[in-house]
Amino acid sequence: MKSPIDKIKQLFNTTPLLAWLLGWLAAALTEYFIGDAVSYYLGLPRIPVLFGCLLALKKPLLIPGATGYFLLIYLLPFFLVARLCRRPANYLASLLARGPVSLAAIIHLALFYLALHIWADISDYRLLLLKLTMVAVMLTLSLNVINGYMGEFSCSHPGFMALGAYTASTVTLRLFADDKLFGAPLLSPALGPYLFPLALICGGIVAALGAVVIAIPSFRTRGDYLAIISLAFLFIVKSLIENLEFVGGPRGMSSQPDYAGLPMVFLGMVSCVWIINNFVCSTMGKALCAVRDNETAAEAMTVNTGKTKIVTFMFGAFWAGVAGGLFAHIIRYVNPGSFGIQRLAEILAMLYFGGLNSVTGSIIGAVSINILSEALRPLELFKWIIIPLLLIMVMLFRPTGLVSFTEFKAEKLMRPRG
Amino acid sequence: MALLRVDNMTHFFGGLRAVHNYNLVLEPGHIVGLIGPNGAGKTTVFNLITGIHTPTSGNIELSGHNLIGRRPHETAALGLGRTFQNLLLWRHMNVLEHVKTACYSQLEYGLFGAFFGTPKRHREEKRITAKALHLLETFEVSEFRDRLVTNLPYGVQRRVEMARAMATNPKVLFLDEPTAGMTPDELNRMIAIIRDIHKQFEVAILLIEHRLKFVMELCERIQTLVFGEIIAEGAPEEIRNNPQVIEAYLGREDVT
Numbered sequence: 001m002k003s004p005i006d007k008i009k010q011l012f013n014t015t016p017l018l019a020w021l022l023g024w025l026a027a028a029l030t031e032y033f034i035g036d037a038v039s040y041y042l043g044l045p046r047i048p049v050l051f052g053c054l055l056a057l058k059k060p061l062l063i064p065g066a067t068g069y070f071l072l073i074y075l076l077p078f079f080l081v082a083r084l085c086r087r088p089a090n091y092l093a094s095l096l097a098r099g100p101v102s103l104a105a106i107i108h109l110a111l112f113y114l115a116l117h118i119w120a121d122i123s124d125y126r127l128l129l130l131k132l133t134m135v136a137v138m139l140t141l142s143l144n145v146i147n148g149y150m151g152e153f154s155c156s157h158p159g160f161m162a163l164g165a166y167t168a169s170t171v172t173l174r175l176f177a178d179d180k181l182f183g184a185p186l187l188s189p190a191l192g193p194y195l196f197p198l199a200l201i202c203g204g205i206v207a208a209l210g211a212v213v214i215a216i217p218s219f220r221t222r223g224d225y226l227a228i229i230s231l232a233f234l235f236i237v238k239s240l241i242e243n244l245e246f247v248g249g250p251r252g253m254s255s256q257p258d259y260a261g262l263p264m265v266f267l268g269m270v271s272c273v274w275i276i277n278n279f280v281c282s283t284m285g286k287a288l289c290a291v292r293d294n295e296t297a298a299e300a301m302t303v304n305t306g307k308t309k310i311v312t313f314m315f316g317a318f319w320a321g322v323a324g325g326l327f328a329h330i331i332r333y334v335n336p337g338s339f340g341i342q343r344l345a346e347i348l349a350m351l352y353f354g355g356l357n358s359v360t361g362s363i364i365g366a367v368s369i370n371i372l373s374e375a376l377r378p379l380e381l382f383k384w385i386i387i388p389l390l391l392i393m394v395m396l397f398r399p400t401g402l403v404s405f406t407e408f409k410a411e412k413l414m415r416p417r418g
Numbered sequence: 419m420a421l422l423r424v425d426n427m428t429h430f431f432g433g434l435r436a437v438h439n440y441n442l443v444l445e446p447g448h449i450v451g452l453i454g455p456n457g458a459g460k461t462t463v464f465n466l467i468t469g470i471h472t473p474t475s476g477n478i479e480l481s482g483h484n485l486i487g488r489r490p491h492e493t494a495a496l497g498l499g500r501t502f503q504n505l506l507l508w509r510h511m512n513v514l515e516h517v518k519t520a521c522y523s524q525l526e527y528g529l530f531g532a533f534f535g536t537p538k539r540h541r542e543e544k545r546i547t548a549k550a551l552h553l554l555e556t557f558e559v560s561e562f563r564d565r566l567v568t569n570l571p572y573g574v575q576r577r578v579e580m581a582r583a584m585a586t587n588p589k590v591l592f593l594d595e596p597t598a599g600m601t602p603d604e605l606n607r608m609i610a611i612i613r614d615i616h617k618q619f620e621v622a623i624l625l626i627e628h629r630l631k632f633v634m635e636l637c638e639r640i641q642t643l644v645f646g647e648i649i650a651e652g653a654p655e656e657i658r659n660n661p662q663v664i665e666a667y668l669g670r671e672d673v674t
Binding site: 278282285289290298299300301302303305306 | 468470490491494495499506507508509510511515518519520521522523524525529531532533534535539543546582585
């Protein structure tokens with residue numbers, strides 16, 4: 001006779017990722033079609049936007065209703081469909097495992113995106129939350145390349161983000177929008193959505209150039225110098241933007257064209273994760289870890305440490321710039337205030353919570369801190385006690401973060417089980 | 419023609435003369451020992467030749483290439499492999515990754531390949547993995563391939579470090595006290611391994627060592643360094659009976 005815990009364990013061990021994604025899709029579809037009716041019968045004012053967390057914390061009387069909704073709409077379809085699809089999904093996964101990894105990855109990602117899209121369709125709040133979470137994943141991951149894999153402590157990520165945000169905004173406003181700062185568009189606005197990735201890349205490149213400015217003086221030695229110089233850089237960028245009337249000064253820039261839809265942001269995040277993961281898994285990425293663990297030995301083993309460090313720093317800054325560009329077009333407003341020390345603290349918290357030196361860790365850290373800080377919003381002041389306490393607990397019990405020093409392997413994640 | 423040739427190399431650390439007029443001619447396939455009391459400048463000689471420090475004056479040539487002013491990664495790529503006295507291993511990396519990373523300069527793909535995972539990169543990664551696995555076998559550390567180096571016994575760590583040095587395709591191997599802290603068992607194994615790689619890879623070796631038995635057994639020629647100067651050089655037998663060497667090691671016999 002098996003205990004229920006064993007049964008659940010077995011369920012997790014034998015169900016492939018594909019089936020879980022189908023379950024998640026089923027939950028999203030259930031909510032899409034009968035969410036309104038169910039929330040009405042459970043006495044909820046409308047569909048709870050964030051798994052009922054916000055509602056339950058705001059009005060404790062609604063806790064039973066919110067819980068019921070969660071069980072009925074999310075948990076039940078999720079596990080039911082995952083369980084039912086286990087066999088066919090395993091068969092499909094074993095078929096996919098024989099083909100190229102890219103094909104399997106595209107199919108999984110498409111399913112994942114479909115479910116997210118349906119889920120986000122319910123409310124604009126969810127859409128915004130999802131987009132910002134994806135941007136946070138990009139920021140955390142790119143900082144992980146510098147602080148985790150390279151082992152330096154960089155504080156200038158919001159600065160790179162600002163460079164990217166302002167560059168991308170300037171490009172799109174100048175080229176595709178009729179704006180009060182820049183006047184009539186230079187190109188047809190119809191081209192805008194297609195050329196938007198190029199604007200993002202421009203932002204990334206400017207951020208990477210900013211990184212060179214820091215790298216040249218600070219990489220001569222190891223230690224705290226990079227932290228100090230990069231912090232100074234953050235403030236320089238901020239006050240530079242505040243004093244440049246050309247980009248709106250302290251008032252900031254607004255009415256960026258609405259190019260950053262969910263598909264665009266999702267694509268940005270996926271390519272960020274994909275490219276960074278490719279890099280850190282290659283021998284060049286390992287050389288980076290070698291530089292971190294012992295630079296003398298790395299140098300003696302033919303690794304060009306100077307070049308490696310500068311290229312990696314620029315690489316991290318590039319993705320921060322791209323994330324900044326996306327951020328500007330999601331909020332459709334940027335001002336220097338959004339790229340200050342507060343943002344730095346946020347990114348660092350997500351990074352160290354999730355785990356150094358691990359792509360999985362960065363994703364987990366960014367998603368969990370983001371969702372958690374939204375879910376606890378009704379607690380107001382207590383939110384700022386609970387989240388820091390959580391961070392302290394993680395630092396005490398897992399000093400390098402939740403999931404650290406692991407490799408993210410797509411094949412392993414998508415493999416058939418059972 | 420000599421493989422590695424060092425002429426009149428002198429180095430000052432500020433006002434301290436660490437190495438004075440050091441000369442070395444290393445023929446292909448030879449094993450030369452470098453002995454001397456603590457602080458004599460043996461490791462400094464290694465650091466000067468491999469480019470960690472640039473000598474104040476002198477000349478270093480490796481099969482026709484001038485090595486003065488080259489960074490350590492360049493001299494390493496040209497064929498100077500080395501191990502370190504106090505084991506400089508990478509503590510977050512496993513054994514296989516150590517050996518693969520040392521193939522860095524032999525990688526034929528660039529940043530583009532690293533970012534986008536091109537077919538060429540997969541071929542290259544496969545090639546160096548095969549090479550690394552072969553080296554792990556040579557040094558008898560295959561069973562530890564997926565273990566973090568920090569969790570391995572000391573003798574195994576030494577062998578991993580040597581496998582890593584051999585992965586750079588060295589023409590000259592610098593071994594800085596390869597038997598420091600080893601048990602007699604591990605010592606004998608190390609002698610066998612050094613003999614083996616010397617034969618198998620046809621590599622010339624320059625080694626620093628304190629255990630005279632070990633040096634005498636392995637080396638064809640021995641240099642004795644005292645206060646940065648060579649006071650004696652020759653075959654093991656000559657060194658063993660050289661009064662200056664005995665004095666440097668044991669002190670002067672003052673009989674009045």
